[in-house]
Amino acid sequence: MATFLHLLISPYSILFSLLLLLLLPFPSHSTDPSPLQDFCVADLKSPFFINGFPCKNPSDVTSNDFFYNGLANNPNNYNNLGVDLQQVTAVQFPGLNTLGISMNRVAFRPGGLNPPHVHPRASELSLVTEGKFYVGWITTNYTLYSKIVSAGELFIIPPGLIHFQLNVGEGNARFYASFNSQNPGIQIVGQALFNTTPTVLDEVLVKALQTNQTIIDLIKNKFSKINPSF
Numbered sequence: 001m002a003t004f005l006h007l008l009i010s011p012y013s014i015l016f017s018l019l020l021l022l023l024l025p026f027p028s029h030s031t032d033p034s035p036l037q038d039f040c041v042a043d044l045k046s047p048f049f050i051n052g053f054p055c056k057n058p059s060d061v062t063s064n065d066f067f068y069n070g071l072a073n074n075p076n077n078y079n080n081l082g083v084d085l086q087q088v089t090a091v092q093f094p095g096l097n098t099l100g101i102s103m104n105r106v107a108f109r110p111g112g113l114n115p116p117h118v119h120p121r122a123s124e125l126s127l128v129t130e131g132k133f134y135v136g137w138i139t140t141n142y143t144l145y146s147k148i149v150s151a152g153e154l155f156i157i158p159p160g161l162i163h164f165q166l167n168v169g170e171g172n173a174r175f176y177a178s179f180n181s182q183n184p185g186i187q188i189v190g191q192a193l194f195n196t197t198p199t200v201l202d203e204v205l206v207k208a209l210q211t212n213q214t215i216i217d218l219i220k221n222k223f224s225k226i227n228p229s230f
């Protein structure tokens with residue numbers, strides 16, 4: 001018995017436990033899982049629902065599966081806030097499936113705003129290629145980090161935090177965002193409150209925003225004209 005207790009609290013067993021803790025995968029880690037093969041080009045037509053997409057038969061995979069020219073065109077699909085967003089996730093570019101990365105091209109007209117939003121499944125690293133932005137993000141203790149960034153400069157957004165970009169330059173502006181997920185997800189704060197199906201009970205919105213029904217109706221009416229899939 002004494003030997004057993006001795007073993008449990010010996011410096012070796014403590015060291016062993018610490019090593020074990022370091023080697024075990026962190027259960028709270030939220031990035032995409034690692035691939036188990038060189039590639040797994042998404043089979044978007046598969047009837048199965050799994051985490052990600054099932055693989056296309058590797059013998060049907062060609063070089064074309066690893067190239068994508070969808071960002072070669074000029075932006076021409078600006079929304080009512082003056083932003084053209086081209087997402088390149090595993091849906092648009094099936095070769096990305098299981099690789100844990102993706103990209104967006106975000107183009108802005110003068111004054112264009114990418115409104116406060118979050119990517120629930122990814123960190124973001126972005127390169128400004130044209131123009132000038134006011135970029136900001138907000139921590140969970142409500143600190144705002146922000147800066148004016150210009151062409152050639154990078155910015156990062158930690159995972160799941162609210163952020164925005166406003167074109168503050170004279171002309172068009174553009175940045176390319178990269179994500180550590182094949183499917184980072186986008187949730188726009190305003191739409192999440194005012195343009196859901198079914199809608200959030202007005203009483204929730206009136207109380208949450210400390211306002212009245214007239215104001216809530218006004219905002220809801222504006223958001224109802226926005227395509228929620230933007």
Ligand SMILES: *[C@@H]1O[C@H](CO)[C@@H](O)[C@H](O)[C@H]1NC(C)=O
Nearest residue numbers: 138139140141142143144145
């Ligand atoms: C929030 O976090 C930052 C960074 O850790 C700290 O400097 C700041 O004091 C915090 N603010 C509040 C209101 O707790």
Ligand SMILES: *[C@@H]1O[C@H](CO)[C@@H](O)[C@H](O)[C@H]1NC(C)=O
Nearest residue numbers: 210211212213214215216218
């Ligand atoms: C609602 O709030 C706005 C802004 O405070 C105010 O101007 C308006 O009179 C209010 N309407 C009602 C019906 O209370």
